[in-house]
Amino acid sequence: MSTATGAAASNSLSPTTSRRSSPSSRILTTPRGSLSCRLLSSSPSQSPLVPVSAMASPGAAGEAASRKKLLIFDAEKDLAASLAEHAAGLSEKFAAERSAFTVVLSGGSLIKALRKLAEPPYLEAVDWSRWHVFWADERVVPKDHADSNYKLAMDEFLSKVPVPANQVYAMNDALSVEGAADDYENCLKQLIKNGVIAVSPVTGFPKFDLMLLGMGPDGHIASLFPGHPIVNENQKLVTCVKDSPKPPPERITFTFPVINSSAHIALMVTGAGKAGAVHKALSGNESSSDLLPVEMVEPQDGEMTWFTDKPAMSMLSRI
Ligand SMILES: O=C1O[C@H](COP(=O)(O)O)[C@@H](O)[C@H](O)[C@H]1O
Numbered sequence: 001m002s003t004a005t006g007a008a009a010s011n012s013l014s015p016t017t018s019r020r021s022s023p024s025s026r027i028l029t030t031p032r033g034s035l036s037c038r039l040l041s042s043s044p045s046q047s048p049l050v051p052v053s054a055m056a057s058p059g060a061a062g063e064a065a066s067r068k069k070l071l072i073f074d075a076e077k078d079l080a081a082s083l084a085e086h087a088a089g090l091s092e093k094f095a096a097e098r099s100a101f102t103v104v105l106s107g108g109s110l111i112k113a114l115r116k117l118a119e120p121p122y123l124e125a126v127d128w129s130r131w132h133v134f135w136a137d138e139r140v141v142p143k144d145h146a147d148s149n150y151k152l153a154m155d156e157f158l159s160k161v162p163v164p165a166n167q168v169y170a171m172n173d174a175l176s177v178e179g180a181a182d183d184y185e186n187c188l189k190q191l192i193k194n195g196v197i198a199v200s201p202v203t204g205f206p207k208f209d210l211m212l213l214g215m216g217p218d219g220h221i222a223s224l225f226p227g228h229p230i231v232n233e234n235q236k237l238v239t240c241v242k243d244s245p246k247p248p249p250e251r252i253t254f255t256f257p258v259i260n261s262s263a264h265i266a267l268m269v270t271g272a273g274k275a276g277a278v279h280k281a282l283s284g285n286e287s288s289s290d291l292l293p294v295e296m297v298e299p300q301d302g303e304m305t306w307f308t309d310k311p312a313m314s315m316l317s318r319i
Contacts, residue, residue, distance in 0.1 A: 037072070068304045080112075083116070087103070087210060091126050094209045102132045103132065104254070107153075111152050111156045132191070132197075136222040137149065140180055205258050211259055211266070216274075222293075225245055225293065271309070275311065278316070279316055
């Protein structure tokens with residue numbers, strides 16, 4: 001693997017995320033595009049561990065780099081602080097621009113990483129009345145079930161912030177898996193009509209302001225699992241899976257056209273258990289037919305930021 005350091009890495013992070021000590025910047029280029037890359041380290045003497053393959057044409061690399069950024073943190077608490085600033089900054093921007101901030105949550109480890117949003121200064125500073133909260137995926141279980149993504153988010157985050165209850169759009173847990181997916185899609189369509197959810201002029205699909213994603217060790221995002229046919233769904237907004245390889249088996253999930261139409265995608269990936277999928281996603285050695293779901297996250301009308309740590313990046317070469 002050839003390496004190149006990113007002299008052109010302007011790395012225009014949100015001003016609110018720029019307070020870290022001596023971050024180093026790189027352009028990370030993969031066969032499927034490039035990422036502007038920043039190590040955010042509490043011990044700046046340690047170098048980032050990232051691969052850089054041959055640069056694409058400067059124009060293409062620059063354009064892609066402006067849409068994808070990679071942040072690598074030494075400590076989980078720093079990642080959580082940066083994610084909170086990122087979300088709070090976008091909340092302020094969209095509340096001012098369109099009087100609503102549409103936020104999509106996932107389940108899993110992402111929720112713990114959002115905890116700083118429920119603490120000062122964000123707890124008081126964020127205009128929670130503008131928030132409209134959705135789920136990228138939900139397990140088809142009762143809302144009070146231990147596997148429910150809604151329950152996790154309520155217990156760990158939403159119960160601690162004053163988002164109006166009627167702006168939290170949970171799956172209807174009284175329906176079948178197909179019925180729940182259709183019902184959630186209808187809910188989105190109604191909110192598009194009401195002007196709460198924007199529509200991407202590029203794709204024609206709903207354009208959420210902030211899509212917060214996690215990634216499983218197998219490279220799944222939302223409930224879009226590797227090799228499952230629903231990863232190719234290109235008409236529906238919400239679909240379902242009845243045979244999820246990760247329990248519970250029945251789930252509903254946003255489709256890729258919706259995820260990729262977001263204005264901002266924040267992908268939170270931490271821990272050595274995710275290093276294999278991160279390596280595949282960022283080194284890009286496989287043919288396109290073998291893409292992991294995480295590799296299919298490609299913003300069409302917005303930006304994407306990876307929030308990672310060193311263990312997650314540990315299978316990648318040093319630059
Ligand atoms: O099952 C799920 O897993 C993914 C990843 O979870 P993590 O705990 O490994 O971060 C999550 O993003 C998704 O929403 C959830 O339903």
